[in-house]
Amino acid sequence: MRQYKIIVEKHPDGYVAYPLGLKGVVVGQGDTYEEALSDVKSAIKFHIETFGEDVIEIEPPILEAFVAETGV
Numbered sequence: 001m002r003q004y005k006i007i008v009e010k011h012p013d014g015y016v017a018y019p020l021g022l023k024g025v026v027v028g029q030g031d032t033y034e035e036a037l038s039d040v041k042s043a044i045k046f047h048i049e050t051f052g053e054d055v056i057e058i059e060p061p062i063l064e065a066f067v068a069e070t071g072v
Contacts, residue, residue, distance in 0.1 A: 002056070004044060005065045008036055019044055020062050023055045 004019040015036035017028040026047045028040025047055060 005062055006037065006040060007065065007067075008033060020065055021057045022047065023057055024051065 004021060006017050006019050008015055008017045010033075014029060014031045015033050017030075017036040017040035019026055019040060022044065024047060026040065026043045028036050028038070028043050030036035030039050
């Protein structure tokens with residue numbers, strides 16, 4: 001089992017989640033944090049089953065992910 005770093009965004013109408021380290025677009029959504037996480041997990045499985053292991057970007061691995069905010 002591989003571990004993926006997942007970004008979860010809260011929007012006025014629900015949650016959106018997407019993984020880091022995969023080639024292509026993989027997105028999950030839900031009314032709650034848990035629903036979005038479950039949906040993106042299912043989407044990751046489907047994406048790998050459909051397109052194969054080549055969609056996994058192993059090198060270089062993502063060690064940490066940060067969210068920052070700045071004014072421009």
